[in-house]
Amino acid sequence: MDHFKTFIDLTRLNKPIGYMLLFWPCSWGLAYAYNFNQNLNIFLFYLLLFFLGSLLMRSAGCIFNDIVDKEFDKKVFRTKKRPIASGKISEKKSFLYIVALCALAFLVLIQFNFLTILLGLGSMILAFSYPYMKRITYWPQLFLGLTFNWGIIMALAGFNNNISYDAIVLYISAIFWTLGYDTIYGAQDIADDEIIGVKSTSIKFKKSIKLFVSTCYVITCSIIIYIFKDNLGLNFSTLFMIIFFLSLIFQLIIFRKTNSSECLKAFKMNNYAGFFLFLAILLK
Numbered sequence: 265m266d267h268f269k270t271f272i273d274l275t276r277l278n279k280p281i282g283y284m285l286l287f288w289p290c291s292w293g294l295a296y297a298y299n300f301n302q303n304l305n306i307f308l309f310y311l312l313l314f315f316l317g318s319l320l321m322r323s324a325g326c327i328f329n330d331i332v333d334k335e336f337d338k339k340v341f342r343t344k345k346r347p348i349a350s351g352k353i354s355e356k357k358s359f360l361y362i363v364a365l366c367a368l369a370f371l372v373l374i375q376f377n378f379l380t381i382l383l384g385l386g387s388m389i390l391a392f393s394y395p396y397m398k399r400i401t402y403w404p405q406l407f408l409g410l411t412f413n414w415g416i417i418m419a420l421a422g423f424n425n426n427i428s429y430d431a432i433v434l435y436i437s438a439i440f441w442t443l444g445y446d447t448i449y450g451a452q453d454i455a456d457d458e459i460i461g462v463k464s465t466s467i468k469f470k471k472s473i474k475l476f477v478s479t480c481y482v483i484t485c486s487i488i489i490y491i492f493k494d495n496l497g498l499n500f501s502t503l504f505m506i507i508f509f510l511s512l513i514f515q516l517i518i519f520r521k522t523n524s525s526e527c528l529k530a531f532k533m534n535n536y537a538g539f540f541l542f543l544a545i546l547l548k
Contacts, residue, residue, distance in 0.1 A: 274330065274347045274358065275323035275365075281532050282326065285445075286412050287318035288538030289438045293419025295546040296434060310376075310422060314415060317372045317384075324365040325391050327358050332395040340456040342524075380422040387414045402468040405450065409442035430491065437487035441534075444480035444512070447473065449531040451521040466521070473521050481512040488541070495548045504544035511537040 276282050291311060298307045330337065330348040337349035347353045366388075373384040390411040397404035413435055420431040443465065450457070450466030457467060469476035488505065489496070496502050511533055519530035 270347050270352050271361070274327055274353060274361065276326045277319075277323060281535050283319045283322035284535050285442075285538065286322045286415065287315050288535075288542060289413040289435075290314035290318060290415030290419045291538075291542045292434060292438070292545050293416035293431065294423060295542055296430065296548075297420050297423035298546070310419070313372050313375055314419060317369055318415070320365050320369040320372065321387075321391065324362045324369065325394070327362050327365075328392055329395045331355050331358055336460055336462060339460045340453055342453060342456075376418075376422045377425050379425055379427075380418050383414070383418045383421055387411070387418070390414060398462045398464060400463075402463045403465060404463065405443050405446040405465045406439070408446055409439035412442050413438035433487060433491055437484050437491070440480045440483040440487070441512075441537075444477045444484070445515070445531055445534045447477050447480070448515065448519050448527055451519070451527045452524040454521060470521065474516060474519075478516055481516070485509050485512065492544075492548060499547070501544050501547040504540045504547065508537050508541040508544060511540065 272278050291314065294307060294310055294314065327348075330346055333343075334348050334355070337343035337346050343349060348355060348358055373381055376384070390407070394404065394407055394411050397407040401407075416435045416438055417427060417431050421427055447465045447469070450464040451470075451473060453462075453464075454466055454470055456462075457464060465476065466473065488508075492501070492505065496505075515530040515533050519526050521527065
């Protein structure tokens with residue numbers, strides 16, 4: 265039982281916000297590609313595959329991040345009790361978990377067409393480079409955005425077997441969404457990160473953090489309005505899109521960089537935001 269609990273803590277499976285924020289962009293891509301004249305069973309099957317892939321790759325990514333950040337995590341109050349940092353599990357055993365999770369993710373990936381498989385394999389470069397970004401740039405959140413939203417392009421390629429202009433534009437909108445919400449998340453660790461030398465947009469823009477996050481969210485919303493301008497009107501799609509916009513505004517209202525619990529609360533709201541945008545795109 266202790267080994268199971270350690271595995272859950274290591275992969276953050278007890279914190280679904282992580283893998284859901286990886287999954288929602290995938291669902292947006294699928295919803296954008298799908299129309300109700302197509303086979304619903306295929307859509308649901310792909311949705312399940314992307315959910316499983318998000319779960320597995322997020323879990324592997326968490327373990328790899330903890331291996332790379334072991335010494336940093338020991339010095340940060342929020343992370344010092346993580347299994348690797350606290351010595352509950354060895355790096356060698358943790359790495360074996362990564363291999364097993366990636367192998368399972370590959371079994372999911374090969375259910376798709378060749379283009380999607382190539383895109384999926386390419387995403388590994390992004391996924392396993394991300395933990396090093398906080399050492400070399402104040403923009404690791406931007407790199408996370410590139411990584412976490414890659415599923416949009418994969419999903420559209422999986423359904424349509426091509427990479428379209430619309431996929432790229434939706435991908436860009438999601439990057440700014442991630443840039444905003446992860447800056448909120450990173451605000452929890454500003455004090456510790458400055459001491460140990462970790463870089464982030466939360467630190468870079470700490471004197472105007474709400475303005476920066478607001479700018480990111482405005483760009484996200486503007487691009488989404490541009491993409492779906494022809495669908496705006498008195499319909500459920502527009503309603504859910506408005507709820508998505510309001511959820512971003514509410515985050516800006518409630519979060520304060522000096523209050524870690526409010527930062528976390530605002531950050532977690534993005535799970536609901538992702539769901540409402542999924543509904544908005546599906547009902548376009």
